[in-house]
Every structure is written in structure tokens, then in C-alpha cells.
Amino acid sequence: MSYIEVNNLKKDFIVKKKREKGKLFREKETVHALKDVSFSVEKGELIGYIGPNGAGKSTTVKILSGILTPSGGNVTVSGITPWKERKKHVKNIGVVFGQRSQLWWDVPIIDSYDLLKDIYKIPKTDYESRLKELTEALQIEELLRTPLRLLSLGQRMKAEFCGSLLHRPSLLFLDEPTIGLDAVSKLALRDFLKWENKEYGTTIMLTTHDMEDIFELCSRVMVLGHGEKLYDGELQNLLDSYDSSAVAEMYKELNL
Numbered sequence: 241m242s243y244i245e246v247n248n249l250k251k252d253f254i255v256k257k258k259r260e261k262g263k264l265f266r267e268k269e270t271v272h273a274l275k276d277v278s279f280s281v282e283k284g285e286l287i288g289y290i291g292p293n294g295a296g297k298s299t300t301v302k303i304l305s306g307i308l309t310p311s312g313g314n315v316t317v318s319g320i321t322p323w324k325e326r327k328k329h330v331k332n333i334g335v336v337f338g339q340r341s342q343l344w345w346d347v348p349i350i351d352s353y354d355l356l357k358d359i360y361k362i363p364k365t366d367y368e369s370r371l372k373e374l375t376e377a378l379q380i381e382e383l384l385r386t387p388l389r390l391l392s393l394g395q396r397m398k399a400e401f402c403g404s405l406l407h408r409p410s411l412l413f414l415d416e417p418t419i420g421l422d423a424v425s426k427l428a429l430r431d432f433l434k435w436e437n438k439e440y441g442t443t444i445m446l447t448t449h450d451m452e453d454i455f456e457l458c459s460r461v462m463v464l465g466h467g468e469k470l471y472d473g474e475l476q477n478l479l480d481s482y483d484s485s486a487v488a489e490m491y492k493e494l495n496l
Contacts (some may be wrong), residue, residue: 241316241319242280242282242410243279243281243283243285243292243317243318243443244279244280244281244304244315244316244317244410244443244445245280245314245315245316245486246278246279246280246300246304246312246313246314246315247314247315248276248277248278248312248313248314249276249278249300249310249312249313249314249315250272250274250275250276250277250310250311250312250313250466251272251273251274251296251303251308251311251338252270252271252272253270253271253273253309254268254269254270254271254458255268255269255270256268257261257269262324264341265363268431270302271473272309272467273296273299273467274296274300274303274467275467275468276313276468276493277296277300277312277464277467277468277469279315279469279472281443281445281461282443283336283410283441283443284358284437284441284442285443285444285460286433286437286441286442286444286446286457286459287303287444287445287446287460287461287462288433288446288447288448288453288457288458288460288462288475289340289446289447289459289462289464290444290447290448290449290451290454290460290461290462290463291463291464291465291467291470292465294466295464295465295467296466296467297415297447297462297464298415298447300413300464301335301336301413301415301445301447302321302403303322303323304317304322304413304445305317305322305329305330305413306322306323306326306330307323308323309323309376309457310323310421311346317329317332317333317419318332318411319408322424331360331407331409332409332410332411333409333410333411333412333413334404334405334409334411334412335404335412335413335415336397336400336401336404336412336413336414336415336417338414338415338416338417338418338419338420341396342356342364342389342400342403342404343396343400343403344388345387345388345398346387346388346389347387347401348384348385348386348387349380349383349386349387349388349391349399349402350486352388352403352441353371353384353388353403353406356403356406356407356478357406360406360407360410362406362407366408367372367406370405370408371402371406374401374402374405374406375402375435377432377435378398378399378401378402378432378456379398379428380395380398380399380402382419383395383399388491393421393425393469394421394422394424394425394428397417397418397425397429398425398428398429398432401409401417401432402427405436405442407450407492408440410442410443411442411443411444412436412442413443413445413447413449414433414444414445414446414447415447416447416448416449416450417429417446417448418430418448418450419449419450420451423464426452426453428449429459430453430456433446433457436458438441439451444457446458449468454475456477458475459474459475459476460473460474460475461473461474461475463477463478476488
């Protein structure tokens with residue numbers, strides 16, 4: 241069995257339409273965010289998960305991380321069903337959302353890390369060695385006593401990566417991790433992800449609209465559109481299937 245197994249995954253949302261003139265109540269409609277999506281991921285893979293806004297990428301990540309319950313299908317991560325055994329599951333995963341923070345805004349980031357140590361019950365010696373390793377790799381040793389709100393966007397993202405990896409997760413979900421970052425910060429984070437993946441065999445699932453991230457990090461990609469899987473395979477095979485103008489047109493259609 242593969243490390244991640246997803247079979248016929250479905251997720252529906254009930255949304256209310258804009259109230260029409262003359263009607264008291266708004267009508268409801270069902271949005272099919274995911275439609276029978278199936279794939280598997282082996283341990284240690286670094287895989288890109290791409291597609292336009294609304295394709296279902298973030299919904300997939302939220303289901304795999306145990307935040308959402310699917311409408312249908314089966315999902316296991318290392319033999320665990322994420323939403324049924326969430327406490328057990330989250331001990332082994334890390335999540336970085338580009339627009340959200342798990343660190344506390346007004347306190348020094350070292351205080352947030354100390355709290356995460358207690359939440360994940362990390363032994364003191366393991367915590368200290370891992371913190372030293374991550375802060376050196378991400379070059380944020382001098383920022384540990386600085387409140388998160390005083391850091392630049394690039395520094396905040398480095399701090400988020402450090403917080404997400406303190407407990408040595410075997411699986412890391414990244415949802416737009418480099419959004420808004422300058423070129424230098426992007427290069428630094430890409431180098432760090434390559435190092436983490438190679439050094440510890442951390443399985444990484446990357447969702448992004450930045451194709452440079454995909455080109456630099458991922459040999460395998462999955463393309464999602466309107467809740468359906470459109471492609472799953474080697475990135476180079478996808479590129480070789482089109483000439484340059486067709487690839488450009490495909491990216492344009494996907495809003496990438």
C-alpha cells in the first residue's frame with residue numbers, strides 16, 4: 241500500500257445563491273468541489289498539485305490533513321483515515337498555508353515554538369537539536385526573540401516552516417507557501433525544501449500557482465480542473481506532450 245491512498249474522493253458544498261428580486265429566501269445549489277479523484281503518493285515523494293482557482297486543490301489538502309470530511313470516497317495516510325483519527329494523524333503532518341499563520345502574532349516566535357513543543361510533546365533534547373538545525377538552515381537564529389508582527393513576509397514564512405517541522409513530520413502540506421515573496425526568499429525556501437526532502441525523506445505535497453516552484457522542486461505533478469484529475473505523471477512528460485505555444489495556452493486556461 242502507498243503512503244497516501246486516495247480513492248474516488250468526493251466533496252460537495254451547499255451554497256446559497258444571490259437572492260432574486262421578489263423572493264423571500266435565497267435558493268441553494270450544490271457545488272461539486274471534488275469528483276471521484278483518485279491517486280497515490282509514495283513515501284518521500286515531492287509532488288506538485290496544480291490547477292486554477294476553485295479546482296479543488298485546497299479542499300483536497302484539507303481532507304488529507306483531517307480538517308474536512310469528504311462526501312464520498314476513501315482516504316488513508318500511512319494507514320490512517322485523517323478525519324476519523326485526527327489526533328493521531330496530526331502528530332505526523334505539518335501544514336503551511338501561505339495566507340495563514342499558526343504562530344502567535346504579538347509574541348516572540350521562540351515563545352510560539354516553545355508552545356508547539358508542549359503541544360506535540362517533543363522531548364527537550366530533541367526539540368533543542370531540531371530547533372537549532374531548522375533555524376540555521378532557514379537563517380532565522382537572530383529573529384527568535386522578535387514578535388512575528390515585526391518580521392517581513394519572507395521572514396514570517398521561514399518562521400512558519402520552522403514551526404511546522406519542529407515535530408519532525410513525515411508529511412508536509414504546502415498551500416501557496418511562496419505567495420508574495422521576493423525572488424531571493426523564494427530561492428531560499430526552495431533550497432530548504434529540497435534539503436528537508438533529501439535529508440529526512442519527508443513527503444511533500446505542494447499546491448501553488450507559481451510554476452517556477454513546480455519546475456524547481458517537483459518531478460511529478462497532478463493537474464486538477466473543475467474538481468477532476470486531468471493529469472498525473474512526470475512533469476517532463478506533460479511538457480513534452482505540447483509545443484511551447486500549447487503549453488502557454490494551457491497555463492493561460494488554468495490561470496497559472
